[in-house]
Amino acid sequence: MLEFKLPSLGADMDEGKLLEWRVKPGEAVKRGQVVAVVDTSKAAVDVEIWQEGTIFEQLVAIGATVPVGTVLATLLEPGEDAETAARHAATPKPTPESPVQAVAVSAPPAPSPPPPGQRKAVSPAARARARELDIDVDAIDGTGPHGAITLDDVVRTSAQRVAAAVPADRATEMRKAIGAAMSRSKREIPHYYLAETIPMARAAAWLASANEQRPITARLLMGVLQLKAVAQALAQVPELNGFWRDNAFQAAEGVHIGVAIAMRRGGLIAPALHDVATKSLDQLMRELTDLVTRARAGSLRSSEMSDPTITVTNLGEQGTESVFGVIYPPQVALVGFGRMDTRPWIENGLPCAVPLVTASLAADHRASDGHSGARFLIELRERLQHPEEL
Amino acid sequence: MNDKDIQSRIIAIIQSIAPELEAGTLRADQSLRRQVDLDSMDWLNVLLAIHDQLHVEIPEADYGKLRTLNELVAYVELKLGAQA
Secondary structure, eight states: OEEEEOOOOSTTOSEEEEEEESSOTTOEEOTTOEEEEEEOSSOEEEEEOOSOEEEEEEOSOTTEEEETTOEEEEEEOTTOOHHHHHHHHHSOOOOOSSOOEEOOOOOOOOOOOOOTTOOOOBOHHHHHHHHHHTOOGGGSOOOSGGGOBOHHHHHHHHHHHHHHHOOOOHHHHHHHHHHHHHHHHHHHOOEEEEEEEEEOHHHHHHHHHHHHTSOGGGOOOHHHHHHHHHHHHHHHOGGGSEEEETTEEEEOSSOOEEEOEEOTTSOEEOOEETTGGGSOHHHHHHHHHHHHHHHHHTOEEHHHHHOOSEEEEEOOTTSOSOOOOOOOTTBOEEEEEOOOEEEEEEETTEEEEEEEEEEEEEEETTTOOHHHHHHHHHHHHHHTTOGGGO | OOHHHHHHHHHHHHHHHSTTOOGGGOOTTSBHHHHHTOOHHHHHHHHHHHHHHHOOOOOGGGGGGOOBHHHHHHHHHHHHHHHO
């Protein structure tokens, strides 16, 4: 028997609220399949499973808020049969560290008394779950044999209540989550900061000429060139790409850049753009467009929330000249790009007007030193002088 | 399509990207992107929608001429006129 637990979807998440099951008991699941939707303080996230098997039992009802690590469901391993599993299930079920709580909901619908002399059949699992969720089984309609109330009926009733209760104040919750993660970062991470002015004339000319030959639907943004250059430069300075865990640095294998995306109603989210170093600019542009759209629509995947190995924040054309970021733990670095502007610059001993951008690095002094940080920014500057190689 | 129609189509497009925008508060003679807080991806999405819905393709080289809503409307009107 396998256990599917609520994953941590970022440093600012302690608990999550189950909004939806995307699978049913008896359904086979594959690695990477979305099996549930969980609400964090930042967004509703499609939670993927990384085990293969068959869903056996769902242990958490829709609407319940549970801590990270809680077993959400059990699965039969490939080859395991339901009967053996059922014997296991007869033993006490795994329980979360703290009791499962139903979310605050409006008063349950007034129970209609059952017709005299006729009690509805209720499966034991349904009765137990209904008690947990404070649902009156006599007040719901059963869809089982002879109108019996099944676990599904209880769960569905709970979901309807939650749906009515959900529009919580997302902006306030997000503010709190960002505050908690950034306080932790500033408390625990000894940040150091570096900045470098990067001439962008070559990158800008390359981009203008590339876009001139493209239909508008395939146009690239400068931000994509910057992301790719960051990923390439990190290959030279791997101590900036990874995690600080258990008092040690763990280098990450791929470069999964957390792209800081401002939400229009305030707050931000930085989901992963995966394997940036190995993808073409066209592919990155498509994936970035999709990621931004989904982040704003509240439809991100759990791997996108938990995988970033470094964060890039780009203030863009409406931003300021430079930005110094706060590292998102357990990552160890954050790269910031300010607004690109045409400013005075000296090239070959002569003053000229050149588009410039200030790139900054905030990095964790436990994992790297200013020397390697500087190597990174210089490498980044060089990569942006050769846009055709990005 | 006259300039009023074009203007309301373009405002509707901007609102699809920036739902919090109230049309009445937009100053047509001031920087559009600053007022509506459109980053480069939002701006590209506005232009993509103009391309899809009004069939006008705006080359990157012309971005500099399109600072305000008035300028954007006049530009689209001119291009539509040239197509007719």
